[in-house]
Amino acid sequence: MSNRRLIPALCTLLLASTLHLNAYAADAVEVKSVAEQEVEVVEKGKKVIKRVPVDKAVPGSEIVYTTTFRNLISKPVGNIAITNPVPNDTVYKNGSALGANTAITFSVDGGKQYATPDKLTVKTPEGKTRPALASDYSHIRWTYKGELGVGKSGEVSFRAVIK
Amino acid sequence: MNRVPAWLLAFLLSWTVTAQAAGTASGTLISNTVLLQCDLCGPGGTPSNTASFVVDNKVNVTVAESDGAATPVVAGQPAAVTRFTVTNNGNAVQDYALAVANVASGASLFGGTDNFDASACFARVESGAVPGFDPTDSESFIDELAPDASRTAYVACSIPAGLSANDQAIVSLVATTLAGTAPGVQGAVVMQDSANDPATVQVVFADDAGSDDAVRDGIYSARDAYRVGALLSLSKSVTHVQDPFGCSAPSGCRIVPGAMLTYRIDVVASGSGTLDDLVLSDPIPANMSYVPGSLIVDGVPRTDAADTDLADFGVSQPNTVTVSPGSVSAPLTSWFSFRATIN
Numbered sequence: 386m387s388n389r390r391l392i393p394a395l396c397t398l399l400l401a402s403t404l405h406l407n408a409y410a411a412d413a414v415e416v417k418s419v420a421e422q423e424v425e426v427v428e429k430g431k432k433v434i435k436r437v438p439v440d441k442a443v444p445g446s447e448i449v450y451t452t453t454f455r456n457l458i459s460k461p462v463g464n465i466a467i468t469n470p471v472p473n474d475t476v477y478k479n480g481s482a483l484g485a486n487t488a489i490t491f492s493v494d495g496g497k498q499y500a501t502p503d504k505l506t507v508k509t510p511e512g513k514t515r516p517a518l519a520s521d522y523s524h525i526r527w528t529y530k531g532e533l534g535v536g537k538s539g540e541v542s543f544r545a546v547i548k
Numbered sequence: 549m550n551r552v553p554a555w556l557l558a559f560l561l562s563w564t565v566t567a568q569a570a571g572t573a574s575g576t577l578i579s580n581t582v583l584l585q586c587d588l589c590g591p592g593g594t595p596s597n598t599a600s601f602v603v604d605n606k607v608n609v610t611v612a613e614s615d616g617a618a619t620p621v622v623a624g625q626p627a628a629v630t631r632f633t634v635t636n637n638g639n640a641v642q643d644y645a646l647a648v649a650n651v652a653s654g655a656s657l658f659g660g661t662d663n664f665d666a667s668a669c670f671a672r673v674e675s676g677a678v679p680g681f682d683p684t685d686s687e688s689f690i691d692e693l694a695p696d697a698s699r700t701a702y703v704a705c706s707i708p709a710g711l712s713a714n715d716q717a718i719v720s721l722v723a724t725t726l727a728g729t730a731p732g733v734q735g736a737v738v739m740q741d742s743a744n745d746p747a748t749v750q751v752v753f754a755d756d757a758g759s760d761d762a763v764r765d766g767i768y769s770a771r772d773a774y775r776v777g778a779l780l781s782l783s784k785s786v787t788h789v790q791d792p793f794g795c796s797a798p799s800g801c802r803i804v805p806g807a808m809l810t811y812r813i814d815v816v817a818s819g820s821g822t823l824d825d826l827v828l829s830d831p832i833p834a835n836m837s838y839v840p841g842s843l844i845v846d847g848v849p850r851t852d853a854a855d856t857d858l859a860d861f862g863v864s865q866p867n868t869v870t871v872s873p874g875s876v877s878a879p880l881t882s883w884f885s886f887r888a889t890i891n
Contacts, residue, residue, distance in 0.1 A: 444571025
C-alpha cells in the first residue's frame, strides 16, 4: 500500500475521533430523564409508596417525571436552565413541579415566554383574556440559582396525567 | 401562507374531540426529552435521553338496561325480547361476547321478585338494518366497538306456560371484553398482563362491578325482568241447539245431522298490562258448516267479510272464525259467538 493512499484514510480517522472528543467535551453537565409511577406496596406489614418505571399507563394515570443533572467538569457551571415540555397526550398536574434551589416558571405558548403561574394568561376563543390553568401549560423551566459546584448534582421533577 | 385545508381541519377537530372523550388511544407513544442549558453547554444545550412509554389498553365496559321497567309478557310467549345498551368506555376498539344468565329466585327488580326462570334465552346484536329486534340481528357478539361507542343488544327468552299474573323472571346480560382484532372476527377474551413493560401495550381492567360480575374483570352485566302482565283465558261452550224435530233450547235438544248449534267463546284477560296483536281463531269442526252471517262480538253482529269490524269468516283463515281485536288492555272480558250446523 502506498503512503498516498494511507494519508487521506488516516486523516479521516483522526477527524472522526476529534469530532467525537469534541462532542464528549461539550457535555459539561450530564442530564437524565425518567418516567415513573407511584405504586402502593406492603413492606414489613406497612403500606409504602414506591416509584417504579411506567408499567400500567392508561388515561387518568399519573406519571412522575424526574430530571437529574450532574457537573462533569472540573469547574463550577453557572446559568443552568432545564426546560421540559409537558409530554404529548398528558396534562401538567397543578402544583407538582419541584426543584431544590431553582426558580420554576411555565410557558403557555409552546416555550416562547416563561412566567410564574400568577402572571400567565391565555386568550379564550371569544378573544378575552383569562388566567392560565395548569392544563394550559406547554413547558416547565427550572432556573438553577447560582452555580453547580464541581461533582455536584441536582434533581427536578413534575407530575403529568395522561389525557 | 399555506392554509390548512378545511377538511383536514374538520378531521383534526373531530379527532381531538373524540380523543378527549375516550382518553388517549391505546398504543400512543408518550415521549419526553429534557433540554439543559448552561454557560458551558454550547449554544444548543444538552438534551437528555428520551423517556418514553406506550399508553396501555384500558378495558372498561358497561351494560345498561334500556327502559327501567319490567318487560310485560304473557305465559307461553315464545320470544320475549328485552333491550340493553353496551358501551365501550375504554381507549381501544374491542369486541364483546354476550351471554344471558337466569338470576336466582328471590332477587328483586323493578318492584317484583324473581319466582320462575325464562328458558331458551339468547342474545343478539342490533345490526342497524331495521330498528328493533328482527331476523337481521343475527350476530351474538359485538364486533369492533370503537372507544366511547355504544351498541344495542337484545335478549330473547321463552316464557313457560302455566304462570300467574305478576310472576317474574329476572335475566342478566353479561358482556365480556374481547380483543378487537379484525372486522367480522370474534376476538379472544382479553386477559390482564402481569409483566411490566413500558414499551408494549398491556391490558388494564378499569371496569366497575355490574349486577352479576366483579370489579376490574373486563366483564359487565345488567339485569332486566320479564313480568307476566295480562293472562288470557278462553272458554268455549254450546249455548243453544235447534234440532230438526222442532226443539230449540239451551239444552235438551238432539245433536243430530241438521241440528244447528250456537257456540260462544268467552275471553278473559286478567292481571294488568297490554296484550298486543291479539288474534282469536276458531276453526269450524269437521262435519259441520258455518251459518253465514251468524258472527256476533260482544252482542254486536259482525259481517263475514274482512273489513273494519275486526272479525271475519273464512278470509283470514279458511273455514275459520277469526276475531282480531289487536291491542287490548287487561283486565278485560269479551265474548264472541257463531252458529254452525251438523252435516
